[in-house]
Amino acid sequence: MTVQEFQAEKIEGSAKLLAFWLGSMPEDKQSWVPDVSGxxxxxxxxxxxxxxAAANRFFAALLKGEKPPLFRPFEVKSEYTSLEAxxxxxxxxxxxxxxVIRGMSDADLEKEYxxxxxxxxxxxxxxxxxxxAYHAGQINQLQLLYGDTEFHIPKG
Structure with missing residues (x-):
């Protein structure tokens, strides 16, 4: 297995896990912000x-040699109308x-961006x-804050 394939599989797997954890939350809690003083x-x-999702597309564009779209993480808002979306x-x-990562050559990996x-x-x-992975942990923390102490793990 190449570095490119290994990393591509990690990215796809992480997205599936993050989507699973989002789906393990009640619909009303997916758009909930805890009231935490300070x-x-x-x-x-x-x-x-x-x-x-925006970050994934930003890095894909960057690695393809395109000018990535403007990306300010704390300004990204959700326009999703459903969990499925x-x-x-x-x-x-x-x-x-x-x-994109699977299509990179070893020289692309050594290239400076x-x-x-x-x-x-x-x-x-x-x-x-x-x-x-970072945001999966944040979503798990939100679950604890609204009282969900179940250990959610995908089947299979």
């Missing part, structure tokens, strides 16, 4: 999924990103996975 920047689970968008964005600072393809291909 907090800043709290976002709903659906907003976090929307951010992950959120899950599908996330999984589709991960598949798009994974396809310019973000806020210069980074190699090796560094960049890890971002989509890490971002979704």
């Amino acid at each position: 907090s800043a920047g709290l976002r709903t689970a659906r907003e976090q999924v929307a951010e992950c 959120a899950e599908q968008d996330l999984i589709t964005s991960a598949a798009e990103c994974a396809a 310019r973000l806020r600072r210069s980074m190699t393809g090796y560094q960049i291909i890890d971002f989509p996975y890490r971002n979704m």
Whole structure:
């Protein structure tokens, strides 16, 4: 297995897990923000999924050599009208990103890409996975905050 295939599979798997955890929340809690005194920047689970989908597309464009769309994570809002729309968008964005990574050569992985600072393809291909894993933890924290203490794990 190549590095590209390994990372692509991690990205697709992470999206499926994140979509599962979103779906394990009651519909009304997917757009819920806890009232936490002194907090800043709290976002709903659906907003976090929307951010992950936008990030996946940002990195796919960057790695293809295109100018990525403007991306400000804390400004991404959810326009999902249903759980299914959120899950599908996330999984589709991960598949798009994974396809780009699968098509990268070893030279592409060593190439320097310019973000806020210069980074190699090796560094960049890890971002989509890490971002979704981070937000999966935030969604799990939201579940605890509204009182869900069940350990949600997908079947199979």
